[in-house]
Amino acid sequence: MSGAALRIRGLAAGCLSGIDLDVAAGSIVCVCGPSGAGKSTLLKAVAGLQPPVHGEVWLGERDLLGVPVYARGLGYVDQDLHLFPHLSLLDNVRLGLRRLHLGRRQEHEAAAHWLQRVGLGALLARRPVQVSGGERQRAALARALAGRPALLLLDEPFSDLDLDTGNSVRDLLLTLQRELGLATLLVTHQAEDRARLADRVLWLRDGRLREDAPPQSGSAGSATASMTSSGSIDTHTAVPAAGGRGASTQPVA
Amino acid sequence: MFLRLALLPLLLFALLVVAVIVALGMRVELATVLAVLGSMEVRFALLQSLGVSLAALAIALLLGVPGAWALRQWRGRGRMLLETVLDLPLVMPPLVVGVGLLFLFGRRMLGEPLASLGIELLFSPAGAVLAQAYIAMAVVLRSSVASFAALDSGYAACASTLGLKPLAVFVHVELPMAMRGIAAGAVLAWARALGEFGATLMVAGATRLRTETLPMAVYLNIASGDTDTAVVCALLQLLLAAGLLLALRLLRRPELPA
Numbered sequence: 001m002s003g004a005a006l007r008i009r010g011l012a013a014g015c016l017s018g019i020d021l022d023v024a025a026g027s028i029v030c031v032c033g034p035s036g037a038g039k040s041t042l043l044k045a046v047a048g049l050q051p052p053v054h055g056e057v058w059l060g061e062r063d064l065l066g067v068p069v070y071a072r073g074l075g076y077v078d079q080d081l082h083l084f085p086h087l088s089l090l091d092n093v094r095l096g097l098r099r100l101h102l103g104r105r106q107e108h109e110a111a112a113h114w115l116q117r118v119g120l121g122a123l124l125a126r127r128p129v130q131v132s133g134g135e136r137q138r139a140a141l142a143r144a145l146a147g148r149p150a151l152l153l154l155d156e157p158f159s160d161l162d163l164d165t166g167n168s169v170r171d172l173l174l175t176l177q178r179e180l181g182l183a184t185l186l187v188t189h190q191a192e193d194r195a196r197l198a199d200r201v202l203w204l205r206d207g208r209l210r211e212d213a214p215p216q217s218g219s220a221g222s223a224t225a226s227m228t229s230s231g232s233i234d235t236h237t238a239v240p241a242a243g244g245r246g247a248s249t250q251p252v253a
Numbered sequence: 254m255f256l257r258l259a260l261l262p263l264l265l266f267a268l269l270v271v272a273v274i275v276a277l278g279m280r281v282e283l284a285t286v287l288a289v290l291g292s293m294e295v296r297f298a299l300l301q302s303l304g305v306s307l308a309a310l311a312i313a314l315l316l317g318v319p320g321a322w323a324l325r326q327w328r329g330r331g332r333m334l335l336e337t338v339l340d341l342p343l344v345m346p347p348l349v350v351g352v353g354l355l356f357l358f359g360r361r362m363l364g365e366p367l368a369s370l371g372i373e374l375l376f377s378p379a380g381a382v383l384a385q386a387y388i389a390m391a392v393v394l395r396s397s398v399a400s401f402a403a404l405d406s407g408y409a410a411c412a413s414t415l416g417l418k419p420l421a422v423f424v425h426v427e428l429p430m431a432m433r434g435i436a437a438g439a440v441l442a443w444a445r446a447l448g449e450f451g452a453t454l455m456v457a458g459a460t461r462l463r464t465e466t467l468p469m470a471v472y473l474n475i476a477s478g479d480t481d482t483a484v485v486c487a488l489l490q491l492l493l494a495a496g497l498l499l500a501l502r503l504l505r506r507p508e509l510p511a
Contacts, residue, residue: 049410069413076414082407086429095425099416147416 396438
């Protein structure tokens, strides 16, 4: 499973209300905003970890509402990573491969392959506590991607890393995400994420999408945002601005 | 100064604990201990104690650990009431538990239908297993609920997003992560079952070489005036309890990075 577009209409969950959003396959949308604005809630609602009050969440042609979390076919990495501490990195990634129903040997080989892809080929048997923060980030990314998700949800995954380590993981994410053609929703506070990764930047405030800004812009007054009559963002018309990654990619949807 | 004053009662109590063990040990010569250890009754009581308590522990773990996990997940009404009921055995006197089980599994209630199925629980080793499982279950449940509650729920959520169904999340993530706490609870429950007397006496009775566990052997031999056998059984029980206490301490040590 890969390369499906995410479409959200009228989503209300927790503090969120009236969220309309499109993320095209292969694009990265950064979700920014102050603490408590509902960024993580948005990701959890899409993942199925937070039940929505109403609204629609479509992944390609699949209506995700009512689908159990385990059947949604997505990759999710949160700030704490939640690598299973009792398992080696290899076994962590193997759990990520369970939904592909491979044989034991194939599963082992695929997990080793994914860890090699993220530069951890020499650390297969290490436990999460035995590797560095950057290596844990890579392992979490490998685990999330190994099961061939249709959508990638990232909740401030680089916030604990120093600039150099963070940038090397960002580059890795970009390479893999492009290769797999994944729609990606990235919650972040970091300007570095917006500059290096974002095709588009959405700003959430008080549970509502306030604007759809191009990468590297501030939080207010984006000339590219286009408000619909309901006050939500018409992301179909958002145009990536020069300077960010969006300048070299196609407009969303 | 205050520290020393506060430590004084502790030291006195520690002295009392040691004195009780010494008093037991001084009652018998080493040669007598060795001779009594070889007797059929003591060997039977030891094996019966181990067998019955392990069977009770197995039942408590099989039912209690998944039950504790389910209780942790369940958000329905009546949860507090259910938890209170499940904790009751922890504060019920074992003798009262035994009398209740005796009546419940007696002929007037469940005994008759069970007998028609060929199941005889009262005054049999199976009755001892029932009584000890009842006592052990409450300990296993309490420690397992606490162990699951201590887990960061983000791990289970993350496992679900990877495609693991609830049973797989339990088996591959939550159970292994809660294992230390559950194992510590299991050791405590085993110790409770090994030393269990009141409930076992009521449900299984005290029949030599049939329902004779170590505590029962102490009781029977003190009553019949065979102090040597009673003391050796008591010392054996102390030895087992000390071993379990040591295991508990090892399990509760902070985990060192591998």
